[in-house]
Amino acid sequence: MTDGDGTIDAGVTREQIAATEALIRPHVRRTPVIGTDASDFGLAPTSLLFKLELLQHSGSFKARGAFANLLLRDVPAAGVVAASGGNHGAAVAYAARRLGKSATIFVPAISSPAKIDRIRDYGAELVIGGERYADALAASEAHAASTGAMTIHAYDQPETLMGQGTIGLELERDVSEAVDTLLVAVGGGGLIGGIASWFAGRTKVVAVEPEAAPTLHAALAAGRPVDAPAGGIAADSLAPRRIGRLAFAVAQAHVAPEVVLVSDDAIRQAQAALWSRLRIAAEPGGAAAFAALLTGGYGPEPGERVAVLVCGGNTEAVSLVA
CATH class of the missing domain: 3.40.50.1100 (Rossmann fold)
Known part of the structure; x- marks a missing residue:
């Protein structure tokens, strides 16, 4: 390989x-x-x-990948969107706030309250998108398509x-x-x-x-x-x-x-x-x-x-x- x-x-x-x-x-x-x-x-x-x-x-650890995406890629005016079980969403929300970007985070219903609270505390818009991660991912992709926001994938992205x-x-x-x-x-x-x-x-x-x-x-x-x-x-x-x-x-x-x-x-x-x-x-x-x-x-x-x-x-x- x-x-x-x-x-x-x-x-x-x-x-x-x-x-x-x-x-x-x-x-x-x-x-x-x-x-x-x-x-x-x-x-x-x-x-x-x-x-x-x-x-x-x-x-x-997710903060590392979040900052890499925000600093290595061109972020549009519509901001960024991510799907997450919780940790990736919190990291993207944190990094976006630090760099002055808007973020929308889709999480599944199984996400822990501790992680949901972190995402909200960092100022991102939080949306419950289905029961499992795959549901939240699909919802985030639909949001990106309709708004032009940049998707930050939790794991399948080179950055x-x-x-x-x-x-x-x-x-x-x-x-x-x-x-x-x-x-x-x-x-x-x-x-x-x-x-x-x-x-x-x-x-x-x-x-x-x-x-x-x-x-x-x-x-x-x-x-x-x-x-x-x-x-x-x-x-x-x-x-x-x-x-x-x-x-x-x-x-x-x-x-x-x-x-x-x-x-x-x-x-x-x-x-x-x-x-x-x-x-x-x-x-x-x-x-x-x-x-x-x-x-x-x-x-x-x-x-x-x-x-x-x-x-x-x-x-x-x-x-x-x-």
């Missing part, structure tokens, strides 16, 4: 990601990496890193992959020793597509998906993007109808061939463990990658240096009282 100079079919290169990182740097946080040992979680001792992208503006790929660049810059393996949660694939484009086989990138929403798993089995179930506890962030075509091309070239599937119970366990041991309040989609490690879906080799991307924290799971 690559040509002679390493360019991926999706058209996303390391050079493009590096240029995007320089462009969006004034607008995004350089999120921290914390180190621990897997034995802290009752696992076999090995070096373990957490990239805390839940601390990004708008509460998830989105370029933005998300800056996480890989940042991680590589901020760790003193090379990471052997990076665990990444997958929904539509923009995140893993961008990150895997950056590493391009130099680091093993492992995809983790909910059993109830196995978009990449189903696509790899079929040899092409196909419709997959879209349910489970992380449905508002990891359950589009199918994997994006751009991310699928990248995954075939640069993602480990075996996708790790995790149950809703495993995701809940990962959320609880992150909070109990590290005081990290991750949403279900943000904890999914760690669930693969915590429950044995992915077992590191002795001495393997593993990093886990905690990609989102838009949750009401933690209540603070005086």
Whole structure:
């Protein structure tokens, strides 16, 4: 799926990601990496890193792709429109407000109240567009056609992959020793597509998906993007109808061939463990990658240096009282 100079079919290169990182740097946080040992979680001792992208503006990694789209493309007077389970919409709303653009966000009825509140707080027009992400996407496309607004796709847009790929660049810059393996949660694939484009086989990138929403798993089995179930506890962030075509091309070239599937119970366990041991309040989609490690879906080799991307924290799971 690559040509002679390493360019991926999706058209996303390391050079493009590096240029995007320089462009969006004034607008995004350089999120921290914390180190621990897997034995802290009752696992076999090995070096373990957490990239805390839940601390990004708008509460998830999505701000990177949102700013990349708004800064790399020509935004019309009608503004921008996006469909989202919640995190992408919050990111587009945040980035649009910061850059002085208008935004309309379509979300499905399953979106969490925490994410809906964020979108409204950032000043975007919010529309409930059906029961699932696919319904909201169709409604957003109709809006774009009628108004001339620019669509910012949550995952199947080159600029989105370029933005998300800056996480890989940042991680590589901020760790003193090379990471052997990076665990990444997958929904539509923009995140893993961008990150895997950056590493391009130099680091093993492992995809983790909910059993109830196995978009990449189903696509790899079929040899092409196909419709997959879209349910489970992380449905508002990891359950589009199918994997994006751009991310699928990248995954075939640069993602480990075996996708790790995790149950809703495993995701809940990962959320609880992150909070109990590290005081990290991750949403279900943000904890999914760690669930693969915590429950044995992915077992590191002795001495393997593993990093886990905690990609989102838009949750009401933690209540603070005086």
